[in-house]
Structures are given as C-alpha cells and as structure tokens.
Amino acid sequence: MKIAVCVRSVIDPEGRYRLRDDKSVDFRGAPSMMDPGDAVALEAGVALAAEHGADLTVYTAAGDGANEVLRVALAQGASSAVQVVGELPRGSLEAGENLAEVVAEQGLPDIVLCGVASSDGGSGGTGAVLAARLDLPIIQNTLAFDGIADGLAEVQRRRDGGYRELVRVQLPAVFTIESIAAVPRFPTTRERLHAQRASITTVEADAAQDLSTGELEVLGYRIPPPRLLGIPWPGSELSARERLRFLVQGGQTRQASAGGPLTGDAESVAGAIADYLQTNGFVPPSTESGD
C-alpha cells in the first residue's frame, strides 16, 4: 500500500508580525513551520503506514520553508519526500493543481491525506482539488480510520452539530484529517539528524499555469476591531469583586432574566424549565429526520 501526505509550510500563528502602512503584513519576525493541521494528517498517515506496512511519501508545493517542512516530516516518520518546484502557487487551487500533477507522476497512492484547511487563512481547497484532478472520491473532516480491507476503507467523519457519519469509500481516495484526529509526535534528536541527511526528490510542475480562472486577490490586511459596545470602564459604585468581574468580562454583561428566578417545588420548576427549552427550540425531535 502507498500513502501520500500533502503538507504545507505556514507562518507560525504565534509569531510576531507587523502591519505596514500600505495594509500589507510584514512577517519577517515570524518563523515558518509545518501547518498544524497537516502535522495531524501526517501523524494519521504514519500510524496507518505502521499498521498496514505501507510506504509513506510526503509532498509539498513550492514555497518558503518547503525543504525544512519536508525534513520535519521525514523525522516524524515519512519514508520519502518530494518537493514540487516551479512557480509559487498563489492559493490552494494552484497548489492543489501542481500537487495533483506530481502525485500522479510518482504513481497513484491508495490513500492521499492532507489537513482540513491551512491555519494562515486557506480556504481548504487543496484536498478537494487533489481529489478532482486525480479523479478520486474525497472524505473531508475524517476523524478515524476504522478499517481498511479489500480496496475499501471505513472511516468516521465529523458533521455539523456534533453528528458523526460512518462512511465506506472505495480506495484510492483522498481524506482531509480533522485536527483532533491525532496528536503529532515530537521527533527525537536522532530522528531529526537522520532526516537532515535524507535526500529529497524535486519535481517540476506547471499544471497551475493552465488554470483559466483566477484566485482570490488580497487587497489588504487589518487587525479586526475588538467586539465591544463602546469603551467600558468599571464605575466607582462597584465593589472590588464586581470591578474584577467587569474587567475580566471585557465590560460585557449578560441580560439577567426578567422577574427574578423561578421558584416553587422541584416538579413545577422542572416543568417550567422544560417549557422554556421547548419554546426556545432546544428540544430536538425524538427521531432524527431523514435517517
């Protein structure tokens, strides 16, 4: 079995950055790292490879820090690494096109993994583009692989509102991995040193150049305004405890219930709460519709 994991280098979200006057961002103070979501996908891939005795190749599209990210991936357990070289992709669409070209060239794997969306503001399109160009089915938001046998995989995927779906899919297939699906390992110094000496294959790709449609264009950045209603300050009439509460909550206070608390015996209080929940639409119907 062959597994491919597509990873990306992103700017450390905790790093320092500076907003320039022309509304662009200066990221020179921020180090790059493997995207946290991709790191989880890689960990899931390493676990699958160990379980099924598979070969795991890690891919990354052209960009700053591509080589370093591949070395980290090799230290984390990838058996080989491929770096796509060529024109810098402008977004997930172009990155996906180039990756698909190279992954197909290297021999189609049984399982292609990547993160759900990159942490620097990606739209989560890479996995979908890979699936579309390689003509493979895609399962997004994968939480766990329950079993792989006879060219089929059974996986759990996450849906809205806390629902889970158990899905059977024909392999080869693309999976985007949820960030809670695994915890990336921390490679040992020995593994890191070994990865530094490993060779990385570089492959030219130009599929993105044939794209007729454009990517979105970023016109400028700004720091989002704080979500406060006016500028709050605690008044002198408040006690020390109330002032602390005011500051910690950023001046936001909740509207207390009108007319004071519900009182009465437990039966009537429970009834009133049930009515309230029912009226406000919090009581789901007894059977899940459409199931």
Place this chain on the structure above:
Amino acid sequence: MTTASIWIGGERRGDEISPWTLQLVSGAAALAATAKTPVGVLLGSAGAEDAAELAAHGADMVASYESAGISGSVEAAVAAARALLESEDPIAVLFPDSILGRDTASQLAASAGLPLASACERISEIGEEQVAAIRSCFGGQLSQRVSIPSGPCVVTVREHAFRASRTEGRPTPRLLSVTAPRDERIAVIERRSPSPETLDLAEAEVLVAGGRGVGEHGFSVLEDVARLLGGTTAASRAAVDEGWAESKLQVGQTGRTVAPRLYVACGISGAVQHMVGVRDAGVLVAINIDGGAPIMGDADLAALGDVSEVLPRLVSKLKESGA
C-alpha cells in the same frame, strides 16, 4: 443559459431551513437589489412551504434536489450544486461556513476549477466582475479584504454576516428540480447522533454543566439531560477538583472557553473564573439552590431549586415532550 443569478446552497437544521441559510438569502437579495440580479436557493427536498419561506426572505428561485437516504449528505449536495452550475450559470454561489457548506463549496470549486473564498465575515458586493469580501485569517488575528473574480466563484459566509429579514407578499419563486448522479464510490453507512461520549466541548451546541452543587453521583443525571438535548456535559473547576468529572470537561479560566447555543449551569455558583469561559454562550439557564449565587443574576432563565431534585424531573418532562 439564463441571465446572471446568485445562488445559495441551503441547509436544514432538523426539518426546518437553517437560520443561517435565511440570513444568506436576505443578505444576497439586498446586495442583488440594485442590479436586479435574481437570487436562487438550492435545498434538499424543498417543498412548497420551504419555497414560500425562502421567497419571504428574498429568494426568486428555489431548486430542489433529492436528498433521500441521509439528510444533509455532502455527496448529494455536491452533485446537485454541480448540476445547477451547468444549468444556471450563476455569478456566485454562496454557502454557510458550516462543515457541510465548506465541504460542498470546496468540492464544487475544485471540480469546476472556480475561485474559492471561505469564512467571509462581510460581503459588500456581489457583481459580475467580482465579489468583494472581508475574511478572517491567521486564526482570527487578522482579517483580509479580498476580491474574488466572479462569474462564477464559490464563497462561504460566517453566521450573522447578514441579518435575515422577512417580507410578506413577495411573488412565488420559480421552482426547479435538480437531478444528479451521486458519487457511487462513497456510501454513508450510519449517521450517529451527538452523544456525550463523542462530542467535544467546542463543537457541542448544548452543554449541561455541573458544579459543586451537583454532588458526587449527580453527573449521570446531567448526562441524561445532555443526551436528551443533543449535547454533552461540562464541569466547573470545583467539580473537577472533587474528582466528579474529567479535567477535559472543565470550563472557565483554567479550562476551556465554549460558545454553545445553550448552556445549562447546574449547581454552579458562577464565579468570575467560570463565567469567563461561557461569556459567548447563547442562552444561559441556571439551576441553583442559592438564590444569591452570582450566576442567578446572569442567567436568561434562573431556577431556584435543588439540582438533585429538579434534574430527574426535568429528564422525565423532556422525555414526555418527545426529546
């Protein structure tokens, strides 16, 4: 081929059209009003009632597709959206930035080679040249102003980016039916309801939290209530310190920050350190034996009573009412 139009990928919450969908319909209709661009909604198993509701929010067209089997399945939505893209030639397709919306949007954009922008917090223009939007990036630390080349493009929009507005007496929308073959390579075997065992605090829409007032044996009743409301349990630091709940369930300054639609606080006094973690909760219900507890002043519904007496009765009331 028809004139330029804007389409919304509609979703349901339970049997109803989701409020998020209605917000998008109203928002798109308002932006499209000057250019008189028609707005359409693609919705699984849409009936006459759904069409009327969507029309009241600004829709001019409603396209229904067969979502038989499992409701809200992404494969059915993707197949329908692709078929619609071919027949209607929209300038933009908008989806809620939910899991279903993001998945459908990315697959639609990828298969048709269209530009994609997710997590848009504001949209100021939907034109034939571009969609102008502000989207969140770098984990919400920055926002970016973007221009997405339209004709068509795919955009997902955050909740509350627009306000839903209802107007009676609007004309009946044009009804379409979309049929499209689904990807046979994928089969959904089972859909599991949210359960306290699998739900993460951050994704739960309903949290039933317990504090010191719940007592050592009270957490099992909390789980029953959570199960009936389709949510999971959480705990205050006091309950975690007592060993009644796992530390991963702790909400507050030293625990998790949560934003459920409903937070039921049982036997929790509402210390500042706890309330910091729940300040983004939608509706707060508090059950406490102490009428002077700070949480009683913060709650949308405060109930005075012993948790160990009220909760078992609440369980039977909820069961009676069909949950």
